[in-house]
Amino acid sequence: MLCLDEATVCKPVVEKELEFYECLPGELHPFTPEYYGVIKVKVLPDGEYISLVGTAPNNYTPKLSSNFKRLRFRRSGSLEQDVGAAGMFEEDAGCNSHATATGMNPWVFRCHRDHLATLAATIEAKNTPQNFLVLENLTWKFRLPCILDLKMGTRQYDDNDSLAKRQRKMVKVVTTTSGKLGVRVGGMQVYQVTSGRFLCRNKFYGRTLSAGGFSAAVRHFLHDGTRLRVEVLPPLIRRLEALVDVLENQTSLRLYTTSLLLLYEGEPVQQPTDKLREKRESMERSSSLEDRAEDIDSDGSSSGLERSSSSGSLSAILVGKEVVTPEDRRGTAATSARKMNRRRSSSCCTEEISAEEPLTDVRIIDFAHSTHKGMSDSVVYSGPDNGFLFGLENMIAILKSIHRDYR
Incomplete structure (x- = not known):
């Protein structure tokens, strides 16, 4: 490019x-x-x-x-x-x-x-x-962009591809995590604060991974050499869940051979626990000053200072270690249940004070083999792209599992 x-x-x-x-x-x-x-x-x-x-x-x-x-x-x-x-x-x-x-x-x-x-x-x-x-x-707003390139879906060929090309593509699916999870690693770069460098992996590495190895690779992408960047997980998960909601309502879209990019800012930041502590101490100091103002009020009445806790909205993600199976994508009842579970898991509880979230992004790229009913293609599909959604929901499950283990 x-x-x-x-x-x-x-x-x-x-x-x-x-x-x-x-x-x-x-x-x-x-x-x-x-x-x-x-x-x-x-x-x-x-x-x-x-x-x-x-x-x-x-x-x-x-x-x-x-x-x-x-x-x-x-x-x-x-x-x-x-x-x-x-x-x-x-x-x-x-x-x-x-x-x-x-x-x-x-x-x-x-x-x-x-x-x-x-x-x-x-x-x-x-x-x-x-x-x-x-x-x-997509990386230009990031100073040190950490990028995970994911090849999405259980089908990697176009309607116009030759039989030989289809067969080659299908072999890649069944022999990689594309077949098992609907997603495989196409490449990554992750900034390491210990060395001041990006560690890089390419698509051939992604093709060697088992399902367990894929989860380990995602953890590797989230680790900066000193700690796992757990604070990037909630915004990434919310963004992926929003994408699921959009794709479930697309009735003819097919995103064959596309990639999903997960990005976060690799520049070292103050850890969320330190930020929360500082905000609490600041609030306590402010509250102490208000108490003093009331104590010295000459007529003994309240000084009129209203105390209000600054409530945050840091979602606590409740997850299991399961991954989605292709059969789970079938049936509107199952889809509705998953949507309800996602909403519950993203809003089941909140913390009193939320840390400022780091810069993150989630985007789909590479549409040379994509189609929908608004295009001039001879084949028009119906219903959502279940192959892409299969990979997307497994990715969400893996990120939620990591978040539960490390928070």
């Missing part, structure tokens, strides 16, 4: 994905990247380098930032990166026992290098610009 600035990414146009963004159901907008339009990108020789040039869509003004990291593509095929991010990323030892620190996620760097070589050769050969979608960069 390319980018206009730190707030955007630009990916080559696939006509079906373009159509999906242009007629996206309104209920999905909060769970997808913002779509800004299409740009044409052309290749220009620039000495020993190749420049990729495009003009921003009319409805978008690029942001200028000194923190913007750039890659430079040599005509020889090699890729260079700014030294500003040097040493911030490394592949986890589980992926590569000889990992070294690099300036960007190693898998991302490899994909960029290979794709840019193909892109430059294609555009130069045809001597015509290529169209790119301009989308929101």
